[in-house]
Amino acid sequence: MAQDQKSEVPTEASDEANPHILAFAGSSVGIVQVKGARERWLAPALLHNCSTGIEESTWTTTPETVIGLRLHGAAVEDHNRRVVRTSGPGRDFTLQPKGARTRYLAHGSIKFGQVFLPDALLGRASEAENVPALVARLRDDLSFVPEKTLHALTFEYLRRAFDSRIPATSLEMEGRALLLVDWLIRLHHWPHGRATSRMGGLSPRQLQETRDFIAEHLANDICLDDLAELTGLTAKHFARAFKQSTGLPPHQYLILQRVEAAKRHLIDGKMSLASIALACGFADQSHFTATFRRAVGASPGAWRLEYAK
Numbered sequence: 368m369a370q371d372q373k374s375e376v377p378t379e380a381s382d383e384a385n386p387h388i389l390a391f392a393g394s395s396v397g398i399v400q401v402k403g404a405r406e407r408w409l410a411p412a413l414l415h416n417c418s419t420g421i422e423e424s425t426w427t428t429t430p431e432t433v434i435g436l437r438l439h440g441a442a443v444e445d446h447n448r449r450v451v452r453t454s455g456p457g458r459d460f461t462l463q464p465k466g467a468r469t470r471y472l473a474h475g476s477i478k479f480g481q482v483f484l485p486d487a488l489l490g491r492a493s494e495a496e497n498v499p500a501l502v503a504r505l506r507d508d509l510s511f512v513p514e515k516t517l518h519a520l521t522f523e524y525l526r527r528a529f530d531s532r533i534p535a536t537s538l539e540m541e542g543r544a545l546l547l548v549d550w551l552i553r554l555h556h557w558p559h560g561r562a563t564s565r566m567g568g569l570s571p572r573q574l575q576e577t578r579d580f581i582a583e584h585l586a587n588d589i590c591l592d593d594l595a596e597l598t599g600l601t602a603k604h605f606a607r608a609f610k611q612s613t614g615l616p617p618h619q620y621l622i623l624q625r626v627e628a629a630k631r632h633l634i635d636g637k638m639s640l641a642s643i644a645l646a647c648g649f650a651d652q653s654h655f656t657a658t659f660r661r662a663v664g665a666s667p668g669a670w671r672l673e674y675a676k
Contacts, residue, residue, distance in 0.1 A: 410544035441475035462509035480525035539618035541591040568612030
């Protein structure tokens with residue numbers, strides 16, 4: 368897709384972990400933000416702000432399978448088939464298989480997001496479900512059609528990916544990426560639904576080892592593979608089993624443990640808020656404050672003063 372000006376890509380996206388996606392962002396339309404390339408997320412995300420709209424020739428192919436979502440602004444027309452499809456309420460979602468030709472048009476300012484699903488992620492999820500590889504079976508007709516679940520999952524993925532107030536952890540975004548791919552697998556292999564998995568939770572030993580690992584590595588950027596490796600499960604099955612055992616997804620459990628550890632440091636009173644933030648795995652003091660307030664209902668400083676009374 369040709370454009371009037373090259374996109375502006377934030378310097379935070381200059382990492383080489385996903386050079387093909389960064390190159391795609393650099394040649395894209397409007398102002399583009401990239402998340403997950405430097406952090407090596409399973410599914411990097413792009414956020415586009417196009418003040419002059421998009422032309423049919425802006426993209427011809429994408430480097431990976433992409434889920435796109437129009438967030439607001441001008442309607443988008445899909446010119447990839449005989450009958451033109453147009454986005455609208457409940458129909459802002461599109462799936463673009465890797466390498467598929469794409470022709471989209473928007474007559475005016477628009478904001479939209481993209482989630483990139485690498486072949487390795489799709490293959491790994493297919494193998495975990497013991498189904499044929501999804502990469503070669505992706506449908507090219509899932510464009511601006513009513514698909515409430517994928518729409519909601521994609522919207523939430525993009526919201527958390529670009530939330531600067533409370534940055535997402537790698538563990539959280541891995542879990543969200545697996546949810547997206549899991550629903551894609553259902554659409555392609557079980558379009559009319561399937562029986563609910565009967566997989567149980569973690570064994571007491573697996574659960575204790577997982578809890579111990581999290582407690583010992585709170586200051587680190589824990590990923591789903593780290594936890595799954597402890598139990599001998601795939602990342603996807605581990606996430607399900609962990610939630611079955613604890614009632615919480617792994618990333619929410621991690622957040623709660625970081626908050627509880629922070630409380631202990633606040634009670635001790637020997638460390639500054641900035642030091643507590645780093646010791647407990649928060650990106651910085653601002654991230655710590657926002658997360659703590661959301662979990663507890665008060666800022667760390669206010670909570671410490673109240674506890675000291």
